[in-house]
Amino acid sequence: MGVLLLVDELTKSVGDRMLFENVTFGINEGDKIGIVAKNGTGKTTLLNIIAGKDTPDSGSVTFRTDIKMCYLSQLPELKPGATIIEACLDGGGKIADAVSEYESALVAGDNDAINASVHKMDALGAWDYEDRVRQMLTQLDLADVSAAVDHLSGGQRKRVAIARAVMQYPDVIILDEPTNHLDVEVIEWLENYLKRQRVTLLMVTHDRYFLDRVCNRIIELDDRTAYFYDGNYDYYLRRRAERIEAMNAELARVKNTLRKEQEWMSRQPQARAGKAKFRIDQFYDLKERSKQRHREDNVKLETSAGYIGSKIFEAEGITKKFGDKVILDDFSYTFARYEKLGIVGANGVGKSTFIKLLQGLIQADSGDWNVGETVRFGYYSQEGISFDENKKVIDAVTEIAEDIEQNGVHVAPMQFLQKFLFSVPDQQKYIHTLSGGERCRLQLATVLMRQPNFLILDEPTNDLDIVTLGILEEYLSQFKGCVIVISHDRYFLDNVVDHLFVMEGNGVIKDFPGTYSEYAAWREECDRQKRLEDRQSDEKTSKSERTVERKEKLSFRERKEFELLEVEIEALNSEKAELDRIFNSGGTINDVAEKSARYTEIVNILNEKEMRWLELSEKA
Numbered sequence: 001m002g003v004l005l006l007v008d009e010l011t012k013s014v015g016d017r018m019l020f021e022n023v024t025f026g027i028n029e030g031d032k033i034g035i036v037a038k039n040g041t042g043k044t045t046l047l048n049i050i051a052g053k054d055t056p057d058s059g060s061v062t063f064r065t066d067i068k069m070c071y072l073s074q075l076p077e078l079k080p081g082a083t084i085i086e087a088c089l090d091g092g093g094k095i096a097d098a099v100s101e102y103e104s105a106l107v108a109g110d111n112d113a114i115n116a117s118v119h120k121m122d123a124l125g126a127w128d129y130e131d132r133v134r135q136m137l138t139q140l141d142l143a144d145v146s147a148a149v150d151h152l153s154g155g156q157r158k159r160v161a162i163a164r165a166v167m168q169y170p171d172v173i174i175l176d177e178p179t180n181h182l183d184v185e186v187i188e189w190l191e192n193y194l195k196r197q198r199v200t201l202l203m204v205t206h207d208r209y210f211l212d213r214v215c216n217r218i219i220e221l222d223d224r225t226a227y228f229y230d231g232n233y234d235y236y237l238r239r240r241a242e243r244i245e246a247m248n249a250e251l252a253r254v255k256n257t258l259r260k261e262q263e264w265m266s267r268q269p270q271a272r273a274g275k276a277k278f279r280i281d282q283f284y285d286l287k288e289r290s291k292q293r294h295r296e297d298n299v300k301l302e303t304s305a306g307y308i309g310s311k312i313f314e315a316e317g318i319t320k321k322f323g324d325k326v327i328l329d330d331f332s333y334t335f336a337r338y339e340k341l342g343i344v345g346a347n348g349v350g351k352s353t354f355i356k357l358l359q360g361l362i363q364a365d366s367g368d369w370n371v372g373e374t375v376r377f378g379y380y381s382q383e384g385i386s387f388d389e390n391k392k393v394i395d396a397v398t399e400i401a402e403d404i405e406q407n408g409v410h411v412a413p414m415q416f417l418q419k420f421l422f423s424v425p426d427q428q429k430y431i432h433t434l435s436g437g438e439r440c441r442l443q444l445a446t447v448l449m450r451q452p453n454f455l456i457l458d459e460p461t462n463d464l465d466i467v468t469l470g471i472l473e474e475y476l477s478q479f480k481g482c483v484i485v486i487s488h489d490r491y492f493l494d495n496v497v498d499h500l501f502v503m504e505g506n507g508v509i510k511d512f513p514g515t516y517s518e519y520a521a522w523r524e525e526c527d528r529q530k531r532l533e534d535r536q537s538d539e540k541t542s543k544s545e546r547t548v549e550r551k552e553k554l555s556f557r558e559r560k561e562f563e564l565l566e567v568e569i570e571a572l573n574s575e576k577a578e579l580d581r582i583f584n585s586g587g588t589i590n591d592v593a594e595k596s597a598r599y600t601e602i603v604n605i606l607n608e609k610e611m612r613w614l615e616l617s618e619k620a
Helices: 043-050 084-089 094-108 111-124 127-139 154-166 184-196 208-214 233-265 277-290 351-358 393-400 413-418 436-448 466-478 490-496 516-545 556-583 592-617
Strands: 003-014 017-028 032-036 058-063 069-072 172-176 200-204 217-222 225-229 313-322 325-335 340-345 366-371 377-380 404-406 409-411 454-458 482-486 499-505 508-512
Touching (some): 003 043, 017 058, 032 233, 084 127, 084 154, 094 111, 094 127, 154 184, 208 233, 340 516, 482 490, 556 592
Parallel strands (some): 069 172
Antiparallel strands (some): 313 366, 404 409, 499 508
């Protein structure tokens, strides 16, 4: 595999803060590289430099000649006033330009322009390209290609930008947080698409399942240096732990040696007379090396919550519609103490509306929310901070409270903000200058400082780095209160919630008793079962319609195998049905991990045996 681009000795600083220094690496054809780091260490800046949208302080980026690259930023820009199909074809090369001209000619009704564009489409073989673009847009749930991009939601605009990027068929795709603002089904589609394609990827994402399943190399930015790992995210975690352990062991050895050399240096000068100068130089080198340390400056969340009674909330016959769009239809539910619920569903089904109805921020058309007297909501909204953008961080927090209690200990706002990685200088920043990750940390701080006993988190994983996400997951797992989380981060959901509300649209909500991964496995099994039933139905129809033909007979061995398969399939289906009954019972499930693993194993075995049964049934 050839080298597509080479990053050589890149150094970049912002003001007096060094982001990274002398970073060097190459990207080979077929590499799928994920960049991971804490917020503020320069991940997006590195992508911008490679994409030519920023310049380094020193160093260079060299591309192989005739390399085509596409960059998908966090907030992609689409041509104002364009339709979806026009935006998708924008910048796609000669073929895309020909398709765009043809579409414009059709809209204008100009026969001469239509004829000219038809000839151009024929010459470039562009007809098939347009079909592929439309097919991809349909897969991304953007079937109305004539809709204006100006009226699309953030998630829909991101999907248009994804389609535009992949349909340019570039040699290298650079993705900056591609999963932000996408629903889980689209993330899984993109994940599967990128796994299958031979395209070369360089991306920044906090979606750990995405990193684990797509990437074959990981680059970690830490302490101004880049570390490289040839493997997926799980491999990176193991090797990173080994690296940190080795660094700490080396640091301990250096400090131990330094103590001995310090004694020697502390003697009277005459005691050192005639000693080799290199030993003195070595002492100062050891002293400098002893100052190096692996910095783990992490957000520090403490599990504190106000008392919450046994009554949380009861929903009775809640109905909510916006015109013809049904969000909830006669919804009733009793929320239990310490319950941790995840809400998933496609963009636009009403996930955020649901939690706003619960808090009384939006009024229901009918029905009642009966909320317990001791419930104190803490709401993290995906709309972000509602502070005055011209206020300083410390002033905005002090306005809420000048004294904050955490586990019985009173702290000042300045001390509290330091737990969320806002140093004293950072606390003097104006809010409008904060990065996306800093805004998320500030909003999280303002939510938790009130000591809520019922946390409602709407897309909390956007813009948070992987380290902070892990700390937030641990905090929520130990939180002595109730939690509702809306998230597209499957890893986050698996580690936080006990069960899911799956909002399917038209007011339909399915309560699934398990994690997102268990739900995905169950959904895949349902789809597989339906495909099998459809296939069997097609086979029966085909047999009844076609003329009876002479068929190859089963051999004695095949007939025995066929009979044994029927028995085995029946037993496996019975075991699977029993597991389905347990998962759908709504009760506490013992050994859920073991049962889930067995469920997946049964599904895989059934796939193989049913396919073999179908092959043999053709001869029976």
